[in-house]
Amino acid sequence: MKNKSISLQTLLKTVLAMLLLLSVFEACKKADDPVVVTPVDKTKLKARIDSANAIYTSAVEGVQVGNYEVGSKATFKNYIDAANIIYGNAAATQTDATNAYVNLGVGMTNFAGKRVQEIAAANLILYLKMDGNANDASGKGFNGALKAGAQPISATVTSGSVTQAVSWTGWGGSATNVPALTKDRYGVDGKAYTFDKGSNIEIPYNSVLNPAKEFTIALWARPTKINESSYMVSLNRWNGYKFQLQSANKPFLTVKTAPGKYIDKDNESPTLDVNKWYHLTVTYKSGAMTFYVNGTPVKTWTDVSGDPYAVKSNINLVIGQDLPSNLYQLNEKDDADGNNFNGPWGGYFTGDMDEIRMYNVVLSDTQVKSIYNAEKP
Structure with missing residues (x-):
């Protein structure tokens, strides 16, 4: 029995040794095999x-x-x-x-996306070059008339069944205080208009100027005074849309989208300096309102919804003031057309403006930039 036990031990040792040698052999064999490299397809x-x-x-x-x-x-x-x-x-x-x-x-x-795309002529709905006059260069024929700011009034007006006396001192201007030609951003005389104390350009109402879905307003402005409500372009102020500078001198847009629903946003930054020319642009469509300063987008608001509201009354578009001056004699509040006159609730722009454009589409960043690059001093 003893000899047999020794024989088994020897056999086991022999088998283990053979397995060890075999594993070493296989390892050496794999190390010697060529590495297959898949070529990179470029x-x-x-x-x-x-x-x-x-x-x-x-x-x-x-x-x-x-x-x-x-x-x-x-x-x-x-x-x-x-x-x-x-x-x-x-x-x-x-x-x-x-x-x-x-x-x-x-x-x-x-x-x-940086390629300048053509803006269809049909999409340009207003273009005031202000080259010596307030005529419309868009081809649509929406020529403007120079108007003085709202004048002092004292009258009796009727609203519904109520008749009452109203009075108002006005902006402090005069009947001859109309926009005056001035130097443009290049320093050329007679190529821009200066506005103050409600002097304005009035453009007869047309539904084309009240786009149903989206719009862009672009203009050159040189504010010379900071006002609380410095209206630049206004169609029935908060009952339609208005593009203005607010009390901190930042571009600001109001758009009415439904009865009792108004969107009010500003560009957040930068604050504009006085006595300096800027190219200011704002675009609006349901879901996006974007402000541009000198061709560069500075703020986009996405928490906005609703199409521009259709203005019901034929109230003229105004450049430089909130409403046509003659409407300040009205004292109606929330009338049947959704208007709210009730005196001078708005304001006026003080400074110079030039090259006012309006489109019935939202322009792209590149299109806005191309306008600025083409017209910058």
Whole structure:
């Protein structure tokens, strides 16, 4: 029995030794096997780089239709350069190549958005160049008339079944206090209008000036005094829409969207300086109100909803004051058309204005920028 036990032990040792040798052999064999490396496919990346280079080479920066926003080519070139680095890197992985392909695609999309698109003539509904007059250059024929600010009144008016005496001292201007021609932002005489004490430009009401879905107002302004309610463009003030500067001298838009519902927002920042020209733009559609200063978007509000309300009364559009001056003799409050006159609840703009445009569409960032670049001093 003893000899048999020894034999089994020896056998076990022998088997273990053989297994050990076999594992060493297999390990050596695997180490000697060649490593199979899958080549990185950069074909799609190369094709996209070539396409991007062709677009970049042919692109022209400028403010004309078909041009690209000034400075946009340099940004696009950064995307192309980043893709070329990956394409030329022998150590780049397939994931690297795929990511570079996707990122360059993003750059191409962004650059395409910088292309200046034509604004259809039909979408420009008012254009006051103010080159010596208040005529409309949009082709729609909405010429303005120069008006003095609201004058002192003392009258008897009837509202419903109630007749009462009303009086008001007015803005302090005179019957001859109409907008006067002045220097524009280039310093050229007679190419802009200056406004004060309610002097205004009045444009006969037309439903075209009350867009049903969306709009853009763009103008050059040089405020010379900060007023509480510094109205620049107003269609029946809060019963339609009004673009003004508020008490901190920030652009401010009010849009009525339903009976009793008003959207009031400002640009938050910056606060405008007095005696300085600015290009001010605001766009509105349900879901977005955006303010621009000198072609740059400074604030977008998304907590806004509702289409612009259809003004029921034929109240004229006013530049430089909240309402047509003759309406201050009315003392109706919340009349059947949703108006609320009741005296001078609004205000007037003090300073200079020029190149007032209104569109019945929301302009893109690039379109707003192109107008500014084309007209800046």
